[in-house]
Amino acid sequence: MQQDRSRARQQRILDAALRVFSRKGYRDASVDEIAGESGTSKGGVYFHFPSKDVIYLQLLDRTVARLQDKIEEAMAEHDDPIAKADAALLAVLRTFDKHATLARFFMVEALGAGRQFQRRMAETRAEFAAIIREHLDAAVDQGIIDPLDTEVAAQAWFGALYEVITGWVLVRKPERLEETYAALRPLLMRSVGAEEIRLSTLIKS
Amino acid sequence: MQQDRSRARQQRILDAALRVFSRKGYRDASVDEIAGESGTSKGGVYFHFPSKDVIYLQLLDRTVARLQDKIEEAMAEHDDPIAKADAALLAVLRTFDKHATLARFFMVEALGAGRQFQRRMAETRAEFAAIIREHLDAAVDQGIIDPLDTEVAAQAWFGALYEVITGWVLVRKPERLEETYAALRPLLMRSVGAEEIRLSTLIKS
Amino acid sequence: MQQDRSRARQQRILDAALRVFSRKGYRDASVDEIAGESGTSKGGVYFHFPSKDVIYLQLLDRTVARLQDKIEEAMAEHDDPIAKADAALLAVLRTFDKHATLARFFMVEALGAGRQFQRRMAETRAEFAAIIREHLDAAVDQGIIDPLDTEVAAQAWFGALYEVITGWVLVRKPERLEETYAALRPLLMRSVGAEEIRLSTLIKS
Amino acid sequence: MQQDRSRARQQRILDAALRVFSRKGYRDASVDEIAGESGTSKGGVYFHFPSKDVIYLQLLDRTVARLQDKIEEAMAEHDDPIAKADAALLAVLRTFDKHATLARFFMVEALGAGRQFQRRMAETRAEFAAIIREHLDAAVDQGIIDPLDTEVAAQAWFGALYEVITGWVLVRKPERLEETYAALRPLLMRSVGAEEIRLSTLIKS
DNA sequence: GATGAATGAGACTTCATTCAT
DNA sequence: CATGAATGAAGTCTCATTCAT
Known part of the structure; x- marks a missing residue:
């Protein structure tokens, strides 16, 4: 289903975010970097999550x-x-x-x-x-x-x-x-x- | 003397910085706020300390x-x-x-x-x-x-x-x-x- | 396409920058002024160019x-x-x-x-x-x-x-x-x- | 005379300024640096000259x-x-x-x-x-x-x-x-x- | 006369978030 | 759904100039 794809995308973003936050800490990690690391765009991240928090x-x-x-x-x-x-x-x-x-x-x-x-x-x-x-x-x-x-x-x-x-x-x-x-x-x-x-x-x- | 005044000011800035950092954490604390809390200006802080770090x-x-x-x-x-x-x-x-x-x-x-x-x-x-x-x-x-x-x-x-x-x-x-x-x-x-x-x-x- | 728009915007920024630099020289020209003159925001300028240099x-x-x-x-x-x-x-x-x-x-x-x-x-x-x-x-x-x-x-x-x-x-x-x-x-x-x-x-x- | 001393001081500042301006250009040279290079303080420079210009x-x-x-x-x-x-x-x-x-x-x-x-x-x-x-x-x-x-x-x-x-x-x-x-x-x-x-x-x- | 502390305006740059395409 | 262009607030830092000591 599409829902699966969406779930998978979210997972990939979370995984990427974990790596970036772990490397840089919350404040020094940018949404751009998370997007890059997860193979998406900034807009993509904001489609799946309402905010960095x-x-x-x-x-x-x-x-x-x-x-x-x-x-x-x-x-x-x-x-x-x-x-x-x-x-x-x-x-x-x-x-x-x-x-x-x-x-x-x-x-x-x-x-x-x-x-x-x-x-x-x-x-x-x-x-x-x-x-x-x-x-x-x-x-x-x-x-x-x-x-x-x-x-x-x-x-x-x-x-x-x-x-x-x-x-x-x-x-x-x-x-x-x-x-x-x-x-x-x-x-x-x-x-x-x-x-x-x-x-x-x-x-x- | 002037040296005393300078030392005292530095202490006041450090004291203020401690309060601000304690309240907000390093990244969320702004130099402006430290300056305000220590009764100085931003420039004053930077006169006594080379950087926030x-x-x-x-x-x-x-x-x-x-x-x-x-x-x-x-x-x-x-x-x-x-x-x-x-x-x-x-x-x-x-x-x-x-x-x-x-x-x-x-x-x-x-x-x-x-x-x-x-x-x-x-x-x-x-x-x-x-x-x-x-x-x-x-x-x-x-x-x-x-x-x-x-x-x-x-x-x-x-x-x-x-x-x-x-x-x-x-x-x-x-x-x-x-x-x-x-x-x-x-x-x-x-x-x-x-x-x-x-x-x-x-x-x- | 978007690429065309992006190129066009870059050109407009460069054109504006030429005028501003010509008027004021490198140091006296501010990125803000270039942004204003090109009809963009400061952030917009920095989206297209990494630095004033x-x-x-x-x-x-x-x-x-x-x-x-x-x-x-x-x-x-x-x-x-x-x-x-x-x-x-x-x-x-x-x-x-x-x-x-x-x-x-x-x-x-x-x-x-x-x-x-x-x-x-x-x-x-x-x-x-x-x-x-x-x-x-x-x-x-x-x-x-x-x-x-x-x-x-x-x-x-x-x-x-x-x-x-x-x-x-x-x-x-x-x-x-x-x-x-x-x-x-x-x-x-x-x-x-x-x-x-x-x-x-x-x-x- | 005192006037000689003053003149000499002015000369030293000008000499220092020449070196600094030559190295860095007008905008990138700071009055502080000129003062330092001339062996005076910032206040000293401003005593002899009304402005950087x-x-x-x-x-x-x-x-x-x-x-x-x-x-x-x-x-x-x-x-x-x-x-x-x-x-x-x-x-x-x-x-x-x-x-x-x-x-x-x-x-x-x-x-x-x-x-x-x-x-x-x-x-x-x-x-x-x-x-x-x-x-x-x-x-x-x-x-x-x-x-x-x-x-x-x-x-x-x-x-x-x-x-x-x-x-x-x-x-x-x-x-x-x-x-x-x-x-x-x-x-x-x-x-x-x-x-x-x-x-x-x-x-x- | 000289010092250096202090000010404050302003500079460059970053970035979370929004939105047209 | 996704992209990436755009915004604007906010942040760190610099520096000419002033002034109390």
């Missing part, structure tokens, strides 16, 4: 949705709540490891892109933290870990992960992002007083 | 220097390396608690301000992480904590702190940033396997 | 090309090399006589327009002198005139012409530029030791 | 006066009117040969510097041409050369000289400007129908 916002949405899918998928394979949270982090890490463009866009450029996006970014961060928190809470409920301020713990986990990824994006060290996780994981586990879980149970997937 | 960079420098001063000061009151690192974090938290403008500028806007600043930001992050790491290393050496990957641990501490502050900047919850530290601290300590140190020894200052 | 340069090119066309055309009607050179000078004079704007642009403003154009202007002068020289050389070869330093002679002819035109542009005397040629021509001819050629053979066209 | 104009005047002095001096050594005119040209050539900065300022930058200077430049050119003309007229009166349009002849001589000098300024070829005169001189002489004068009588000085 909206492209950015949709990209943010798409990124969040993809990450959440990955996370849910990864968590589904575990029952233990700590293992679930742990798997979630690893899933995020792996996704960014494969898509450095996405990582730069989401980790580095998004927060300072402009006031108009900050509410959304705050929400997004909260959502991710909420996922972690949910399972930490469950762990507390099930007596796996001692009670603690799970809100702050979730924030701390998220922040630690964020920092490791950002550092990787900016400096590209270590080569593979996943390597760091071997060192990060025990820190996180100990921080909430969780017993070590055999990594093997996590990395099977 | 340089203002931003000097602001970054100034912020880093101030934070490092606070940190050194705080650390000087402790001998135990863990307590030193711990005190450093608290000092940072308190500084931002008092200067929300500075927090927003440094935590939210700076990273995504543009490619031209990212190398500097990466360095800055590395510097702060290095301070933490140094004392974690000392703690390992003195047998206070078990050996661990202190580089990643430092990054994780920094990231956790960063996230807590950023969350506070964006949502302004909790009211006082320092409150969170009561919950954050044990997490960090446990994460490196450190025994609890009585908070009282820290908060005396 | 480029407009100026294209104008220079266009002027040179037009003059060279006139010259070739005029020379084609003569066989005698001296007559050819002579006809070339007359063609240049007549062109400027009809287009005082062009004359002012090319003779008065161009040289001092800025360092970035001086190499081009030097080349241009050399090209015109080369045309004259070529035919003086031919005249020497054919024994029409005695051997002489044709490079300097060509430069001198060009300079004499240039000065006469510049004087006319600045003072607008005599009314018609071509009139001066009656007095200038014998000087030039004698300077290279050429016999007088009947003017009638030249002015038929 | 006036500096330029005084420089023009000074240059003209110096050239005229050289010319008068050179002409005083000859009685024959043709020899006088001839000596004048050579004097100009030699002056510029020694002061390339002056040459660039006066030959290349001055004409296109801006509308405000063009009347003055036109006058100046006319003055120089008038000197030449005067002696050509005398030569006609004394029966040394046949009657001719001395106004145009003077213009042509001036133009030929101008072009040779300008070419030298732009391309710096030949190494020494004076060399060219050996080739240029006979052309000029023949152009007015003058017999060759032994160069030896000219170059003694």
